[in-house]
Amino acid sequence: xxxxxxxxxxxxxxxxxxxxxxxxxxxxxxxxxxxxxxxxxxxxxxxxxxxxxxxxxxxxxxxxxxxxxxxxxxxxxxxxxxxxxxxxxxxxxxxxxxxxxxxxxxxxxxxxxxxxxxxxxxxxxxxxxxxxxxxxxxxxxxxxxxxxxxxxxxxxxxxxxxxxxxxxxxxxxxxxxxxxxxxxxxxxxxxxxxxxxxxxxxxxxxxxxxxxxxxxxxx
Amino acid sequence: xxxxxxxxxxxxxxxxxxxxxxxxxxxxxxxxxxxxxxxxxxxxxxxxxxxxxxxxxxxxxxxxxxxxxxxxxxxxxxxxxxxxxxxxxxxxxxxxxxxxxxxxxxxxxxxxxxxxxxxxxxxxxxxxxxxxxxxxxxxxxxxxxxxxxxxxxxxxxxxxxxxxxxxxxxxxxxxxxxxxxxxxxxxxxxxxxxxxxxxxxxxxxxxxxxxxxxxxxxx
Numbered sequence: 001x002x003x004x005x006x007x008x009x010x011x012x013x014x015x016x017x018x019x020x021x022x023x024x025x026x027x028x029x030x031x032x033x034x035x036x037x038x039x040x041x042x043x044x045x046x047x048x049x050x051x052x053x054x055x056x057x058x059x060x061x062x063x064x065x066x067x068x069x070x071x072x073x074x075x076x077x078x079x080x081x082x083x084x085x086x087x088x089x090x091x092x093x094x095x096x097x098x099x100x101x102x103x104x105x106x107x108x109x110x111x112x113x114x115x116x117x118x119x120x121x122x123x124x125x126x127x128x129x130x131x132x133x134x135x136x137x138x139x140x141x142x143x144x145x146x147x148x149x150x151x152x153x154x155x156x157x158x159x160x161x162x163x164x165x166x167x168x169x170x171x172x173x174x175x176x177x178x179x180x181x182x183x184x185x186x187x188x189x190x191x192x193x194x195x196x197x198x199x200x201x202x203x204x205x206x207x208x209x210x211x212x213x214x215x216x217x218x219x
Numbered sequence: 220x221x222x223x224x225x226x227x228x229x230x231x232x233x234x235x236x237x238x239x240x241x242x243x244x245x246x247x248x249x250x251x252x253x254x255x256x257x258x259x260x261x262x263x264x265x266x267x268x269x270x271x272x273x274x275x276x277x278x279x280x281x282x283x284x285x286x287x288x289x290x291x292x293x294x295x296x297x298x299x300x301x302x303x304x305x306x307x308x309x310x311x312x313x314x315x316x317x318x319x320x321x322x323x324x325x326x327x328x329x330x331x332x333x334x335x336x337x338x339x340x341x342x343x344x345x346x347x348x349x350x351x352x353x354x355x356x357x358x359x360x361x362x363x364x365x366x367x368x369x370x371x372x373x374x375x376x377x378x379x380x381x382x383x384x385x386x387x388x389x390x391x392x393x394x395x396x397x398x399x400x401x402x403x404x405x406x407x408x409x410x411x412x413x414x415x416x417x418x419x420x421x422x423x424x425x426x427x428x429x430x431x432x433x434x435x436x437x438x
Contacts, residue, residue, distance in 0.1 A: 099331075103329060103330055107327065108432075112429070113310065131353070132355070136350075174310065206330075210327075214331060214418070
């Protein structure tokens with residue numbers, strides 16, 4: 001089977017090839033007809049964590065997007081960050097679909113329910129997600145006492161995470177959109193979904209779904 | 220291969236079984252692992268065309284949704300109308316995903332682009348679509364001198380349709396969401412897309428995509 005090539009941009013500067021390819025592998029598991037070409041931006045080992053780091057990342061994402069498209073002849077590009085850095089800009093420069101993880105998970109949640117809760121790593125969900133969700137956004141949460149996604153793996157981290165997700169449900173959320181792709185790296189969507197009893201949507205899988213849909217039949 | 224059963228509600232009272240099953244067949248072509256069980260509401264041969272007819276349809280959609288779920292053990296229900304009649308209500312009554320064609324095509328368009336145009340059969344897109352698109356909705360159109368989707372098949376109808384779609388692109392739309400499932404019946408999305416050069420998204424296919432995604436692995 002000839003696979004459809006999709007570019008994937010990580011906004012954390014990993015050295016480790018396995019880490020660079022992790023989101024791509026996740027998408028390939030769900031969509032075996034896709035082949036993900038993963039690259040990461042340079043000199044941002046901590047990724048995007050505030051406005052300043054997002055501003056720094058945008059031109060790098062744009063440059064990398066143009067490079068992947070040219071060199072690898074991919075049929076679509078995924079920007080694997082819930083803040084969609086560089087997505088609007090790349091769409092203006094490229095003819096292929098440019099899919100952002102943030103807009104994807106927000107869009108996917110609106111197809112399922114009228115009331116959406118977001119679970120991020122910062123106080124608020126990224127602007128693009130808040131914009132798309134609009135009045136359908138009923139609550140936002142982040143786990144308490146967490147600094148990085150690694151902290152989520154501890155027992156205390158897991159308890160705090162579950163508490164936050166239950167709060168989102170109590171606020172009326174019919175579906176929860178994960179507002180950070182760091183959660184994809186540790187794969188908590190399914191675990192949370194089982195615990196809380198409403199769908200918990202992973203931003204990387206959401207981006208994979210749309211990349212798959214918009215490139216079907218493009219070979 | 221065991222197929223996943225999905226209920227599909229048509230909001231036009233057709234007598235002809237082929238017509239009743241047409242949207243379901245369309246989804247099965249795109250998603251061969253799904254089996255669509257199509258039913259239509261009673262005593263509305265003209266379907267939903269204004270506020271009054273929408274109000275009349277809602278309790279019928281709810282009743283039919285509950286009946287299909289009970290009798291057919293479907294894994295999700297699609298309401299195949301761009302106004303999403305009864306979708307919010309059914310979501311409160313059922314545990315399975317309830318997918319509306321209007322919210323689906325609006326959501327799908329937001330995964331692709333920041334600026335969305337809608338092409339409906341009425342002056343404005345249905346409320347649910349306008350709500351979801353929010354400020355991302357840059358233009359709305361309908362073909363001129365058209366009363367039913369059948370009029371679209373004439374040469375004059377085709378010319379007028381293309382004119383409207385070009386207007387949406389000129390207004391800055393990066394993607395066009397079809398705001399009436401009557402367009403799915405005649406399958407114009409692909410034709411318009413080729414002519415206008417930006418994606419034209421079919422509301423029934425969009426609903427099929429999300430029904431497929433949310434029921435994957437549910438057998």
